[in-house]
Amino acid sequence: MRSPVNTRTLVIVFGAxxxxxxxxxxxxxxxxxxxxxxxxxxxxxWLVRHEGELYYLGIQTDISSPWFPPYQGHKILVEGxxxxxxxxxxxxxxxPVNTSTLPxxxxxxxxxxxxxxxxxxxxxxxxxxxxxRNLAYAAPATPPRPVQPEEPKPPFKQREFTIPYEFDAPxxxxxxxxxxxxxxMYARQIDAHHIEVTGFRGSVQxxxxxxxxxxxxxxxxxxxxxxxxxxxVGVATDKLVVNWIEKPAxxxxxxxxxxxxxxxxxxx
Amino acid sequence: MTNRRLFARAFIALALGLWLGASGxxxxxxxxxxxxxxxxxxxxxxxxxxxxxxxxxxxxxxTSGAMExxxxxxxxxxxxxxxxxxxxxxxxxxxxxxxxSLRERWAxxxxxxxxxxxxxxxxxxxxxxxxxxxxxxxxxRGLFRIGLPWPPPGVDGKPMKPEFTLEVLRDxxxxxxxxxxxxxxxxxxxxxxxxxxxxxNLKYVIGPERGGTGGGAMFIIKNGLTASVDPETGRPTSxxxxxxxxxxTLKEQAKxxxxxxxxxxTALTGEQLQKIVDFEGQIxxxxxxxxxxxxxxxxxxxxxxxxxxxxxxxxGVLGDNYANPVxxxxxxxxxxxxxxxxxxxAFRASVARGNDVxxxxxxxxxxxxxxxxxxxxxxxxxxxxxxxxxxMTGMDAVAGWMxxxxxNLPHANDSPELPLFKITxxxxxxxxxxxxxxxxTQDPGRALISGRCNDVGAIVEQQFxxxxxxxxxxxxxxxRTLRELVxxxxxxxxxxxxETEKQDLVNFLSVx
Numbered sequence: 001m002r003s004p005v006n007t008r009t010l011v012i013v014f015g016a017x018x019x020x021x022x023x024x025x026x027x028x029x030x031x032x033x034x035x036x037x038x039x040x041x042x043x044x045x046w047l048v049r050h051e052g053e054l055y056y057l058g059i060q061t062d063i064s065s066p067w068f069p070p071y072q073g074h075k076i077l078v079e080g081x082x083x084x085x086x087x088x089x090x091x092x093x094x095x096p097v098n099t100s101t102l103p104x105x106x107x108x109x110x111x112x113x114x115x116x117x118x119x120x121x122x123x124x125x126x127x128x129x130x131x132x133r134n135l136a137y138a139a140p141a142t143p144p145r146p147v148q149p150e151e152p153k154p155p156f157k158q159r160e161f162t163i164p165y166e167f168d169a170p171x172x173x174x175x176x177x178x179x180x181x182x183x184x185m186y187a188r189q190i191d192a193h194h195i196e197v198t199g200f201r202g203s204v205q206x207x208x209x210x211x212x213x214x215x216x217x218x219x220x221x222x223x224x225x226x227x228x229x230x231x232x233v234g235v236a237t238d239k240l241v242v243n244w245i246e247k248p249a250x251x252x253x254x255x256x257x258x259x260x261x262x263x264x265x266x267x268x
Numbered sequence: 269m270t271n272r273r274l275f276a277r278a279f280i281a282l283a284l285g286l287w288l289g290a291s292g293x294x295x296x297x298x299x300x301x302x303x304x305x306x307x308x309x310x311x312x313x314x315x316x317x318x319x320x321x322x323x324x325x326x327x328x329x330x331t332s333g334a335m336e337x338x339x340x341x342x343x344x345x346x347x348x349x350x351x352x353x354x355x356x357x358x359x360x361x362x363x364x365x366x367x368x369s370l371r372e373r374w375a376x377x378x379x380x381x382x383x384x385x386x387x388x389x390x391x392x393x394x395x396x397x398x399x400x401x402x403x404x405x406x407x408x409r410g411l412f413r414i415g416l417p418w419p420p421p422g423v424d425g426k427p428m429k430p431e432f433t434l435e436v437l438r439d440x441x442x443x444x445x446x447x448x449x450x451x452x453x454x455x456x457x458x459x460x461x462x463x464x465x466x467x468x469n470l471k472y473v474i475g476p477e478r479g480g481t482g483g484g485a486m487f488i489i490k491n492g493l494t495a496s497v498d499p500e501t502g503r504p505t506s507x508x509x510x511x512x513x514x515x516x517t518l519k520e521q522a523k524x525x526x527x528x529x530x531x532x533x534t535a536l537t538g539e540q541l542q543k544i545v546d547f548e549g550q551i552x553x554x555x556x557x558x559x560x561x562x563x564x565x566x567x568x569x570x571x572x573x574x575x576x577x578x579x580x581x582x583x584g585v586l587g588d589n590y591a592n593p594v595x596x597x598x599x600x601x602x603x604x605x606x607x608x609x610x611x612x613x614a615f616r617a618s619v620a621r622g623n624d625v626x627x628x629x630x631x632x633x634x635x636x637x638x639x640x641x642x643x644x645x646x647x648x649x650x651x652x653x654x655x656x657x658x659x660m661t662g663m664d665a666v667a668g669w670m671x672x673x674x675x676n677l678p679h680a681n682d683s684p685e686l687p688l689f690k691i692t693x694x695x696x697x698x699x700x701x702x703x704x705x706x707x708x709t710q711d712p713g714r715a716l717i718s719g720r721c722n723d724v725g726a727i728v729e730q731q732f733x734x735x736x737x738x739x740x741x742x743x744x745x746x747x748r749t750l751r752e753l754v755x756x757x758x759x760x761x762x763x764x765x766x767e768t769e770k771q772d773l774v775n776f777l778s779v780x
Contacts, residue, residue: 062643170698180487
């Protein structure tokens with residue numbers, strides 16, 4: 001990908017995948033497995049099967065949901081915390097939970113459990129059909145509008161905006177692009193001197209002791225795409241600095257997903 | 269029939285339509301050729317018109333009233349091939365054209381109508397133009413050739429580096445491998461074949477601005493990329509107008525069509541552009557009379573039917589909810605009403621059931637790019653209205669390209685008459701989420717514009733209106749009838765509609 005903006009590599013280090021001997025906190029479940037669907041009389045439950053156990057991830061709702069279900073036909077990375085709540089849909093409840101659909105296809109990940117009276121989700125804010133309002137959560141009048149930042153007042157402050165990513169995902173998504181909009185709007189409001197974009201590459205400490213590292217070069221891909229998109233919406237090239245850091249930060253097994261990010265620092 | 273007789277019949281029909289005024293007139297109900305408006309034709313385009321089709325009648329409403337066609341740029345031959353905008357956007361066919369109408373036009377003009385111009389009305393310009401076989405895709409499937417530069421231009425206007433390579437595996441028209449028109453020509457061009465979209469009900473198609481992005485945002489709600497902008501205003505556009513969303517506004521589309529479809533060698537003037545856009549923006553088309561169901565524009569009838577309701581309703585409204593159901597409600601048709609024949613009541617009840625099937629019957633939607641990937645998971649348990657969610661048209665309320673499988677294998681209908689491309693996604697990007705790194709497609713769709721692997725075969729949803737007048741369906745004309753359209757979905761998503769559900773859906777679609 002060509003970058004139209006100033007690029008400088010802070011650190012380019014091949015983050016080799018090495019065996020790790022640490023483990024996440026005991027309450028954490030970090031695993032790679034196949035997503036499982038359990039149908040109900042309303043919306044489906046999403047689970048993951050791992051070493052003979054089922055873990056509950058969430059239910060299908062709509063695009064206003066804080067959690068998006070993964071894709072069957074792929075393995076998924078799950079980074080969750082055992083909540084201690086009663087099982088839902090037969091699975092140990094992970095809450096909070098972060099899921100990443102891994103890019104490569106795996107047709108074997110297609111387990112479907114039919115609906116049975118034993119498993120229901122009475123808490124579902126929306127069934128499989130039309131919404132009773134507009135969307136399941138928050139119920140805006142139309143598809144969700146980008147959050148409008150408050151009008152800043154001088155002296156203007158440096159602000160950092162963070163775009164999260166799924167594991168090994170190099171590109172922004174519709175949902176995460178809203179963060180870019182916020183950054184651009186803030187930069188315009190304060191007539192920012194420049195925006196510094198920095199891409200990061202993550203790693204995850206899995207529960208089985210292995211270290212799961214994102215592919216090399218992804219920090220650069222992320223940063224360059226964000227730089228390109230900011231440029232396309234009008235941020236001048238001389239106001240953009242694009243960096244990337246290919247060396248993953250140390251994984252601990254606790255919220256490692258926060259490593260997978262691009263930051264946009266808007267500087268007055 | 270000679271052109272002169274044809275012209276006379278059309279003029280009489282149009283004059284009659286004007287005379288009958290707001291009550292509407294049937295345009296030569298039993299004579300399809302007489303409904304064809306030729307470029308340069310004089311006469312009045314009526315305020316309201318009715319055009320016969322096999323399901324009943326289509327209604328067309330011009331909210332600005334009747335107007336003279338002679339001299340109007342929409343109806344005037346502006347380029348070297350003698351076509352006008354109306355050549356491919358005929359009111360009788362919901363401001364599109366049907367394959368049947370094109371066949372009749374071929375027969376009545378000996379293939380001389382400018383709609384058959386070599387540039388895109390034939391399978392390839394290098395073919396002998398006097399032979400029917402050279403126009404087979406247009407005549408059999410209603411498909412015009414769309415030649416697009418490959419690689420596509422990026423935002424800076426320079427050729428971009430696509431995320432994939434494109435290889436021609438099958439080239440039955442010869443155009444993609446032609447030394448003048450093909451991918452290895454001096455101006456590398458990829459040819460795909462698509463249906464013209466209705467130039468009616470366009471307030472739903474082009475606006476409001478939040479359409480493409482979900483809230484006036486700079487980025488497309490489905491994929492996070494930058495939305496195309498109106499070059500005049502700088503504002504994001506709906507990206508819902510064309511099959512591949514390649515042009516942002518009606519004006520830009522008109523400019524492009526003048527060059528690439530009409531073969532105009534000078535630019536449209538500002539006045540011409542404005543007249544075309546103004547005309548298109550006030551035309552509404554929808555079925556108005558059902559052969560079995562009777563009048564569709566009754567005052568106490570369903571609120572979504574007929575062109576008048578289309579003209580009056582709000583645009584840009586999300587309809588996948590009970591507050592604003594996509595096609596409103598058909599409650600009044602669920603039970604027989606006074607004055608209805610048994611046949612009419614039965615048909616209307618079927619339509620009402622069809623609307624229910626469309627709106628509330630869940631099924632599993634699986635492996636559909638830009639559907640499953642927008643936040644509901646793969647598979648997701650939803651209804652037709654999940655994707656066909658825009659109030660009154662059934663389009664997507666946000667930028668509507670998605671891969672239903674109409675052009676991508678393995679789901680696309682077998683079509684040896686269409687090109688087949690092999691797409692190989694580059695190693696430095698993730699493979700296509702549901703099709704992997706190698707994809708076989710009859711039309712790469714949006715990917716020919718975006719250069720993105722995940723856009724291969726993604727086609728912008730069309731409006732559901734005037735369907736009875738403009739078969740065949742889907743961008744590649746792969747469904748010859750409404751029943752084939754329903755059958756495609758049934759097969760693609762393993763829905764297992766009952767026979768009654770299928771017929772109800774067909775009847776429902778026929779009255780839109």
